Amino acid sequence: xxxxxxxxxxxxxxxxxxxxxxxxxxxxxxxxxxxxxxxxxxxxxxxxxxxxxxxxxxxxxxxxxxxxxxxxxxxxxxxxxxxxxxxxxxxxxxxxxxxxxxxxxxxxxxxxxxxxxxxxxxxxxxxxxxxxxxxxxxxxxxxxxxxxxxxxxxxxxxxxxxxxxxxxxxxxxxxxxxxxxxxxxxxxxxxxxxxxxxxxxxxxxxxxxxxxxxxxxxxxxxxxxxxxxxxxxxxxxxxxxxxxxxxxxxxxxxxxxxxxxxxxxxxxxxxxxxxxxxxxxx
Numbered sequence: 001x002x003x004x005x006x007x008x009x010x011x012x013x014x015x016x017x018x019x020x021x022x023x024x025x026x027x028x029x030x031x032x033x034x035x036x037x038x039x040x041x042x043x044x045x046x047x048x049x050x051x052x053x054x055x056x057x058x059x060x061x062x063x064x065x066x067x068x069x070x071x072x073x074x075x076x077x078x079x080x081x082x083x084x085x086x087x088x089x090x091x092x093x094x095x096x097x098x099x100x101x102x103x104x105x106x107x108x109x110x111x112x113x114x115x116x117x118x119x120x121x122x123x124x125x126x127x128x129x130x131x132x133x134x135x136x137x138x139x140x141x142x143x144x145x146x147x148x149x150x151x152x153x154x155x156x157x158x159x160x161x162x163x164x165x166x167x168x169x170x171x172x173x174x175x176x177x178x179x180x181x182x183x184x185x186x187x188x189x190x191x192x193x194x195x196x197x198x199x200x201x202x203x204x205x206x207x208x209x210x211x212x213x214x215x216x217x218x219x220x221x222x223x224x225x226x227x228x229x230x231x232x233x234x235x236x237x238x239x240x241x242x243x244x245x246x247x248x249x250x251x252x253x254x255x256x257x258x259x260x261x262x263x264x265x266x267x268x269x270x271x272x273x274x275x276x277x278x279x280x281x282x
Contacts, residue, residue, distance in 0.1 A: 001190060002027055003234040004060070004148075005119075005222045007049075008033040009042035015049045023228045025058035027221070030066070030074050031089050031155035043077035050081035052236035060121065062087035066096060068168055069238040072103060079107035085145060090126045090153065093133030094140030097122060119145035121192065125176040126153035141234065146190035149180035150195075167204050181186065181216055193220040211235035212258055232253035237279045 005023035009030040016027050022213050034042045040272045050059055064070035067090070068131070076094055079150045088100055098122055104118050120143045124130055138145060150171045155163040170282045177194070184191035192210040196205045209220055209231050220231045237245070252273050261268045 001058070002174075002186055003220060003222055003228050003231045005225065005228060006062070006195070009046040009049075009061070010034050010038050010043060012049060015052075018225055019052070019055065019057065019227050021225050022223065022232060023057060023225075024062055024082070024219075024232075026088050027060045027061045028063050028083075030070075030078075031062050038228050039064070043074060047067045047078050047081045050078060057130070058084040060085040062089060062123075065090035066099070077099075079104070079113075079118070080111045082111065082113055083118065084119060084263065086124065087148075089123045090130070091122035091124050091133075091235055092127065092130050094136040094138070094144075094275050097137065097140045097144055104143065118143060119143055121146040121148060121190075123148045123150050125149040125180050127153075127157045128154070131176055131179060131247050134179045135186065137183055137187040137189070140187075144187065144189050144221065146192050147180050147184040147187065148192035148194065149177050150194050150221075151176070155242055167198065167201070167208075172210055175203050178215075185216065190219050191217045193217040195221045195223045196227065197223070197269065199227075202226070206230050206234055241279050247278040248276035249280070 001022045001024045002131060004025045004027050005018055005021070006027045006029050007018045015026070015028065028046045030039065030042055030046060061074070061078045063086060064075035064260050086100065086104070088096060091097065100120060105115060108115050120141065122144070124134060124147045137147060151163040151169060152171065154176055158172060160172070162170070164170050167227060168179065181191045193209070196208055197206055205227055206245050212220060213235050218235065222228060222231060247263060248268060249267065252258070255261055259269060
């Protein structure tokens with residue numbers, strides 16, 4: 001999964017357009033993109049969207065945060081329509097995932113859904129306190145599929161006047177990004193880069209996505225359909241990377257008992273083999 005496109009939970013028109021695009025997953029949003037007065041209506045509209053004929057895209061629903069008191073009602077409204085996953089905003093730690101996972105157990109049982117099939121992605125850096133919980137997600141639930149980082153709410157939590165300038169995040173947000181990446185790696189789940197908010201700066205989007213991929217992110221959240229193709233392409237291995245990976249895998253296949261090898265004048269060991277396998281999706 002390379003791209004997760006947010007779609008407002010009160011806009012079937014935008015959902016239909018997004019469904020025709022190339023995003024690997026859509027996140028139907030009941031949180032920030034829906035004003036308070038329309039949140040109850042958005043639950044019903046979201047359920048209708050989930051019941052539409054589906055293609056290859058995964059369909060997630062971002063529910064409202066646990067501290068709003070709306071999370072359980074959101075789940076009750078959408079789970080009968082069988083979303084592929086739930087996105088939990090403002091998650092503080094693995095304990096929040098365990099809480100939501102228990103609710104999903106009950107909703108799946110009530111709806112006749114195979115137990116454990118609804119995945120959970122958390123937005124894990126939206127409050128100052130959440131940064132200290134990034135190491136707690138390992139083994140919290142087999143439902144956990146990914147950790148996403150976000151900067152907008154974190155800036156509000158910190159009382160900051162801005163989170164970046166000139167297309168570069170300030171240091172507190174770079175720290176949150178890096179710790180989220182490490183937390184995802186430690187938990188062995190997908191690391192999801194934050195949204196790019198300068199909508200018309202497509203060159204900046206590509207540069208940010210390539211930097212995310214370079215560092216270890218394998219997916220990016222999006223807020224505009226025209227970002228999808230750029231992000232998908234940026235996460236795809238280049239021909240040079242594929243060629244290198246194929247040679248590394250072939251070299252170790254020819255020397256199964258070797259711990260280290262020499263290839264093109266450079267030393268290789270098992271981490272190189274794992275990197276090559278990751279590039280080729282093995």
